[in-house]
Amino acid sequence: MRAALQDIMRRVSMSPLIDGGAEADAIRLVLASACEGLAIQRAGVWFLDPSRQEIRCRLLIDLAHGTESEDLVLTQRDYPAYFDALSRERAIAAHDAHSDPSTREFSAGYLAPLGIGAMLDVPIRHHGQMIGIVCCEHTGPARTWTPEEITFATGLGDLVGRAINARQQREAQEALAVLNQELERRVEARTAELRDMQSQFVETEKMAALGGLVAGVAHEINTPLGVAVTATSLLRDNHRAMSEAVASGRLSRSDVTRWLAQQDQAIDLLEANIGRAAHLVDSFKQTAVDQSTDLREIVALGPLVKRTLTSLQPITRQVCEHVQVHVPEGLSIESHPGSLIQVLTNLLTNAARHAFAPPRPNAELAVAARVLDKDWVELSVRDNGVGIDPALQRRVFEPFFTTKRGQGGSGLGLSIAYNLVTQRLGGRLTLDSMPGQGSCFRAVLPRVAPQVQPDNAS
Structure with a gap:
């Protein structure tokens, strides 16, 4: 290839228009370069339709007249010899366009009126298939196209194919960007929806827990109140008997002594049972207040654990008489008491419902706390029940996962506990369990929990 043609090819090939994705600008550059390199006045880019029965002009420039043409169409029906030549997918070098078998069909209607004497059509290939041509038209007498010129024009056709690739890549990237934006929007919307659902589930679970506490406390209060009613009846009977004895003059020292002892x-x-009922009510009230406000404050873990256990006695007493408590005296953290109570409630309720089936006489439940270092403490709930199958352990914190489906299990208790520990309380919740050897849930908590605004509380 002549040095001048090589320079033009190098300049066009390195132009940012070729790989920039602006196909129309790249085509215009290629046609201008074809006119420059081949010293011609007319050049165009044409694309075959999928049926290969038509070829349509994308852009044709005429430097002599300063015009541009588009959307010209040639059909296989009108120019069968030309389309037959195109089907060979090779360059058509018509040195004398009026006599060349491939192009002489254009002589009367196209070549002669425009003064075209020679044509050079080279393929545009895309993914290995010919999809169109770069058409170079020489005005004037016949002209012999040299091998260097044919190679130069063929290279320009390849650059058009490269520009088409760049345009498609740009469009694919833009489509991908739009898709990613849509996916991000959907993910954000779905995340917000799931967050709202989670908040609703947490509130539902809280209300269910409080409802259970109300029922449990009511049941627990019935016993001391029943004893108090019995004691009150005894006092009333004694008072009536003493009044009658005084009125009849039959009051004796022995009667007074006996009645005073009974009173x-x-x-x-009355004092013992009314005090017990008052203690239950106080524990319930404090638990309800903690769970409804849940602001960060200094929390003494020992009293909080005891209040929670008092409220949960109707549940825990079904499996064991007393829950063991191992909390160092004076251990406090700055955290959210309502969330701590909710976590303990869910873990203990889960143990009572799942760990001892069937019931066993030596069942044990224990709540413990210990200091890990200056920044962290551990709060744990342990049982000596049936344990959890290793295949299920990785799923216990999943929402709606339960082995008690249809038996009152919602599958939300452990999931809510996990989310409260890891998000609101700023810690982590883990499980250690072996089948037949019980389970231990460990909540590792910061001594100072992250601050959460009340209206964002879960």
Whole structure:
């Protein structure tokens, strides 16, 4: 190839228009370069339709007249010899366009009126297939196209194919960007929806837990109140008997001594049982307040654990008489008491419902706390129940996963506990369990929990 043609080819090949994705600008550059390199006045880019029965002009420039043409169409029906030549997918070098078998069909209607004497058509290939041509038209007498010129024109056709690739890549990237934006929007919307659902589930679980506490406390209060009613009846009977004895003049020292002893016994029963009922009510009230406000504050873990266990006695007493508590005296953290109570409630309720099936006489539940270092403490709930199958352990914190489907299990208790520990309380929740050897849930908590605005509380 002549040095001048090589320079033009190098300049066009390195132009940012070829690989920039602006196909129309790249085509215009290629046609201008064809006119420059081949010293011609007319050049065009044409594309075959999928049926290969038509070829349509994308752009044809005429430097002599300063015009541009588009959307010219040639059909296989009108120019069968030309389309037959195109089907060979090779360059058509018509040195004398009026006599060349491939192009002489254009002589009367196209070549002669425009003064075209020679044509050089080279393929445009895309993914290995010919999709169109670069058409170079020489005005004037016949002309012999040299091998260097044919190679130069062929290279320009390849650059058009490269520009088409760049345009498609740009469009694919733009489509991908739009798709990614849409996916991000959908993910954000779905995440917000799931966050709202989670908040609703947490609130539902809280209300369910509080409802259970109300029922449990009501059940627990019934016993001391029943004893108090009995003691009150005894006092009333004694008072009536003493009044009748005084009125009839039959009051004796022995009667007074006996009635006073009975009254002392009744008063002791009243004090003990009314005090027990008051303690239950106070524990319930404090638990309800903690769970409804849940602002970050200094929390003494020992009293919080005891209040929670008092409220949960109707549940835990179904499997064991007493829950063991191992919390160092004076251990406090700055955290959210309502969330801590909710975590303990869910873990203990889960153990009571799942760990001891069937019930066993030596069942044990334990709550413990210990200091890990200056920044972290551990709060754990342990049972000596049936344990959890290793295949299920990785799923226990998944929402809606339960082995008690249809038996009152929602599958949300452990999931909510996990989310509260890891998100609101700023810690981590882990499980250690072996089948037949019980389970231990460990919540590792910061001594100072992250601050959460009340209206964002879960």
